[in-house]
Amino acid sequence: MTLRLHNTLTRTKEDFVPQDPTNVRMYVCGPTVYDFAHIGNARPAIVFDVLFRLLRHIYGEAHVTYVRNITDIDDKINARAAERAKDRNVPVLDMLREITAETYRVYQEDVAALGNLPATLTPKATESIPGMIAMTKALIDGGHAYAAEGHVLFDVSSKRDYGKLAKRSVDDMIAGARVDVAPYKKNPMDFVLWKPSSDDQPGWDSPWGRGRPGWHLECSAMIEESFSPGETIDIHGGGIDLMFPHHENEIAQSECAHHGAPLARYWMHNGFLNVEGEKMSKSLGNFVTIHELLADWPGDVLRFNMLRSHYRQPMDWTIAGMRESWNTLERWYARTEPLANWRVGETFLEAVSDDLNTPQAIAELHQAGDEELAGGLRLLGFNPAPERLASKKIVDTVEIERAIEARNTARKAKDFKESDRIRDELLAQGIVLKDGPSGTTWEVKR
């Protein structure tokens, strides 16, 4: 059984062959920590966690390194900090540290609540500044970058195959460009490696003055520091919207700084996510954060719902889908939880190994016996325990038990009018009764 992955570089599914099966290397672009992560951010976190687990299953836990960075220096963060610092009348840089630390903390919590394993390494951009400066120097020395008006820019004309990931030529992009081109750029597509900072912006001393890195440079430097400098990694992942310009530019920087050594051999991109048929945006008011979702829904449900669509397909996130996911998981957890034994089924593993075809894999689980169901759930990152699906709704258990007793007394006396009245009353409170062979059980209706 071979693992096949869709490679954005070739736009085809390819057999995955790591350079070194005892050292499989994967890097995924993590969040910019300026605001709570939204449901769209959850998609890559979950998708690549499944891939991480699958790689560990195939190559062994000790042989897979998964790096997910934290972007904690960025102009969006600066803008947010400046805004809030003004409101609260505190120094901008203090505000900035508070925002990134707090957002990072919540992100880690949210991601863990979705059933994701911690990444092997979680580098922060602010901890890789010297590496970024060194890479910028190397690019200038190699004739791939130039300093201009306090900025350092990457010269796209210095890389013949610039655009190979996004499959577009520099000429095409210039033709379609809608941006004002900064006067100090030699070429409109040149992008910033380093830019000057004012006193109230975070900055580091560099050969080009006090400044801060461009976004793309951060990832290139963090990859270099997380793995061995200059080495090609196996998999680089992220959202499809990062393909251009972010990933294209990472490739340009890293390859030029490393004398042409490819940055990554397999590039993977997850599709976009819509909410109830509409693009998620703050103006539409359908902006859903993971954090608020977790207040109403178990993390496992959110995870399962995500995996019901293939990661490359556009996905529509709906409440109806979440309910369906909850029901399915609840039934499955009831079956698998008491089982001590589990094993990963062959057809299930084939499906997951076919470019993470989780919808197909889930279909296999619907047909599977208890042990294979348990094994499949485990591999996908679920921990079958009913309490993980407990409703967050607060109910008066004692009151319910008392009502059930009263109802069963009425039933014994064949007073069905009374027993139905009690059942309806509970139903009105959202409590559903089930009369089984071993007595009456209840659950919270959704």
Next chain:
RNA sequence: GGCCACGUGGCGGAGUGGUGACGCAGCGGACUGCAAAUCCGCGUACCCCGGUUCAAUUCCGGGCGUGGCCUCCA
């Protein structure tokens, strides 16, 4: 304007050149005092128009539609 995806039954969602994946909902049955839950059974779908083929939902071309990227974005 340029580039790129996608269009499957009431809904979600895989897949395939030739016997209707799978789930949810719905319908019928079993069970139940009646229900719920559970179990059993039930479905002739692949945007449109051409082409290739013995055969196309699947391949090719064109059209229409939806969405994404080209600017911060998972």
